Amino acid sequence: MNTETKSTIKQEREESFIKISKSLMETKKLGKSGELDIYHLVIIKSLANNFLGVAFTGVTHLMKFIGMNTEQSKTKARTKESLLRLQEMGHIEIYEDSIMDNLVDDLKPSNNYFIKPTGKDEQWGFAKVFYKDIQKIVSMQSDYKPKIFACYLNMVGNMFYDSSDSNKNVPLSYIGIDKIVKNTKINRKTVVEYLKALYEKEFYTLFIFILTIQQQRISVQDGFIRNILLNGRFRRQSTFIELIERNLKVQISVYQTNKRN
Secondary structure, X not given: OOOOOOOHHHHHHHOOEEEEEHHHOOHHHHOOOHHHHHHHHHHHHHXXXXXXXXXXXXXXXXXXXXXXXXXXXXXHHHHHHHHHHHHHHOOEEEEOOOOOOOEOOOOOOOOEEEEEEOOOOHHHOEEEEEHHHHHHHHOOOOOOHHHHHHHHHHHHOOEEEEOOOOOOOEEEEEEEHHHHHHHHOOOHHHHHHHHHHHHHOXXXXXXXXXXXXXXXXXXXXXXXXXXXXXXXXEOOHHHHHHHXXXXXXXXXXXXXXXXXX
């Protein structure tokens, strides 16, 4: 991983991004296919990065783009239903031609349509999703990329820019693993595995994970997750402190641990 710290300005000059409403971070509220719907929305918004702000795509084309098997009728049906749900929720508009007068309420899997993202709810807050990160997730060898993206979205949705020391405007994400579990309803061990997968893909964002251990809060910087998350279980506190102090800048502050239900 490249350890050189980049400023926010330099990163945004080098990278393009799309906006995803923070209201979509809680995929549990979107039904059992919430992660798939948001994943499709992200792909559509990335394809709509043109002067029209419209993606020319459809069921089969979208499946090919994200590496899904286009021969499975069940998968086609799920993709079609997902696109229609996104339109029903108001996040996209689907048209048959470039005039874009009348919305389409049914989709033929083999056809492409003019799909326009609406930017719904983005005025109340949005996460920046960078194209480089989208490409990395799409290229993953996994059948669970929508769920991986849901975890990623929770991290970038909680991103802020650190200006506390000499490295100004460093992007940081400040979120607990349990918060991701709560927002996505993905079980904790699986969330940990997805975070490990994101780290191994060398996502540029500098993440901070809050680990609750014996009444202390330990802030862990810059992808040390590989060493501290093993098989979904945390190491002992003494091992944490030894490893972190040897490799990273740390902050340890006493706080009252919330009791788990």
